[in-house]
Amino acid sequence: MSNDEKFHVQRHADREVHDQLDIEKLLDSQYVAHVGFIDPDINAPFVIPMGFARDGNRILIHGSTGSRMMMVIAKGLDLCVTVTQLNAIVVARSAFNSSMNYESVMIFGKARVLNESEKDIALERITTKLVPGLWEYGRQMTKKESAATLIVELTLDKVSAKARTGEPSDDEEDVSLPLWAGILPLTTSVGAPITAKNAQGIPVPPHIG
Amino acid sequence: MSNDEKFHVQRHADREVHDQLDIEKLLDSQYVAHVGFIDPDINAPFVIPMGFARDGNRILIHGSTGSRMMMVIAKGLDLCVTVTQLNAIVVARSAFNSSMNYESVMIFGKARVLNESEKDIALERITTKLVPGLWEYGRQMTKKESAATLIVELTLDKVSAKARTGEPSDDEEDVSLPLWAGILPLTTSVGAPITAKNAQGIPVPPHIG
Numbered sequence: 062m063s064n065d066e067k068f069h070v071q072r073h074a075d076r077e078v079h080d081q082l083d084i085e086k087l088l089d090s091q092y093v094a095h096v097g098f099i100d101p102d103i104n105a106p107f108v109i110p111m112g113f114a115r116d117g118n119r120i121l122i123h124g125s126t127g128s129r130m131m132m133v134i135a136k137g138l139d140l141c142v143t144v145t146q147l148n149a150i151v152v153a154r155s156a157f158n159s160s161m162n163y164e165s166v167m168i169f170g171k172a173r174v175l176n177e178s179e180k181d182i183a184l185e186r187i188t189t190k191l192v193p194g195l196w197e198y199g200r201q202m203t204k205k206e207s208a209a210t211l212i213v214e215l216t217l218d219k220v221s222a223k224a225r226t227g228e229p230s231d232d233e234e235d236v237s238l239p240l241w242a243g244i245l246p247l248t249t250s251v252g253a254p255i256t257a258k259n260a261q262g263i264p265v266p267p268h269i270g
Numbered sequence: 271m272s273n274d275e276k277f278h279v280q281r282h283a284d285r286e287v288h289d290q291l292d293i294e295k296l297l298d299s300q301y302v303a304h305v306g307f308i309d310p311d312i313n314a315p316f317v318i319p320m321g322f323a324r325d326g327n328r329i330l331i332h333g334s335t336g337s338r339m340m341m342v343i344a345k346g347l348d349l350c351v352t353v354t355q356l357n358a359i360v361v362a363r364s365a366f367n368s369s370m371n372y373e374s375v376m377i378f379g380k381a382r383v384l385n386e387s388e389k390d391i392a393l394e395r396i397t398t399k400l401v402p403g404l405w406e407y408g409r410q411m412t413k414k415e416s417a418a419t420l421i422v423e424l425t426l427d428k429v430s431a432k433a434r435t436g437e438p439s440d441d442e443e444d445v446s447l448p449l450w451a452g453i454l455p456l457t458t459s460v461g462a463p464i465t466a467k468n469a470q471g472i473p474v475p476p477h478i479g
Contacts, residue, residue, distance in 0.1 A: 093372070095304035097317035110304075145319040150400060159400055165318075167316075198449070199362075199363055199364050228466050228467060236469075241465065244464050245478070247461070248458065251456055252455040269452075
């Protein structure tokens with residue numbers, strides 16, 4: 062990854078992602094968001110990895126009502142939520158021009174706490190993002206569990222997206238050097254399900270694979 | 271990932287990682303850090319994905335001297351740099367107990383800008399982290415390129431690490447239900463190198479594989 066982009070990508074206008082579908086696709090493909098806020102107790106930045114799910118024009122983040130971090134986020138502080146996918150190591154003829162291919166979305170705004178009547182659909186969305194089919198297959202969520210869960214939403218109204226794609230960008234005079242250049246693709250894959258010790262003998266359901 | 275940890279992991283004391291070696295191993299295995307700071311112009315949090323390299327008791331982050339973000343970071347503001355590896359989706363009998371296995375390190379502190387005499391070793395470390403062997407194989411870095419690169423270090427003196435590992439944690443009364451539980455391991459792998467269009471015919475060097 063080049064570390065020289067500005068907000069709104071003034072340095073690399075070619076790295077801005079304009080397509081709303083690309084943004085939604087990236088958010089749907091990733092499980093972890095890095096949620097940044099200013100910790101009011103110490104007036105310092107804090108970045109925590111959290112699970113999230115996109116639902117239409119919002120993302121949903123959840124945690125325990127007993128979690129200090131969730132309480133802070135629920136206060137409606139300014140957030141910057143960043144989701145990144147690394148796609149390749151980009152090897153140029155020089156260290157200086159080597160880079161990474163990636164896609165990244167930054168979402169800015171204040172979280173809004175969902176009320177009780179809004180929770181059920183949100184919990185379904187969050188569950189289905191993590192494990193498609195589990196909402197229908199699993200033991201139903203209890204009222205107590207729902208009450209113990211704090212869910213916030215952040216709309217996708219203020220979003221900045223960036224990406225680097227494609228070939229290495231070598232200096233013209235470097236291309237004729239007898240040096241290799243190219244990319245090393247990175248892929249994340251889901252392995253075969255591993256049944257829990259206390260679930261031996263239960264067949265793996267079709268939604269798990 | 272459960273979203274209910276506090277700083278210093280009061281809620282899940284079992285999720286704290288104490289081993290310095292584990293922290294170094296995680297940092298060395300990951301390419302991207304999420305760097306959080308308070309943007310002084312708008313007094314709001316900002317989280318950007320950046321490449322980084324660990325070198326002993328510090329991490330190194332670099333960018334262009336013309337990058338506004340790097341200039342802000344170089345000012346010595348408080349930073350929170352978070353590095354996360356997602357290892358598995360944890361499927362419990364209930365949505366409520368489903369989770370993710372992950373490891374995460376948060377590094378707190380202020381960045382220090384390296385002076386010219388400190389840059390060479392840092393550039394070697396950053397390059398070797400991204401592409402082992404490229405520092406020796408590639409076209410040498412020029413004085414101009416080095417001068418155009420701003421490098422900061424952040425020591426690993428104030429670090430918080432967390433992890434979730436292992437099996438699903440179902441409620442006792444759920445274990446007897448005829449429902450599957452287990453984990454779906456996630457693996458990131460490096461694919462075969464793809465030679466750049468303008469490097470066809472150049473053999474892939476041994477350090478690339």
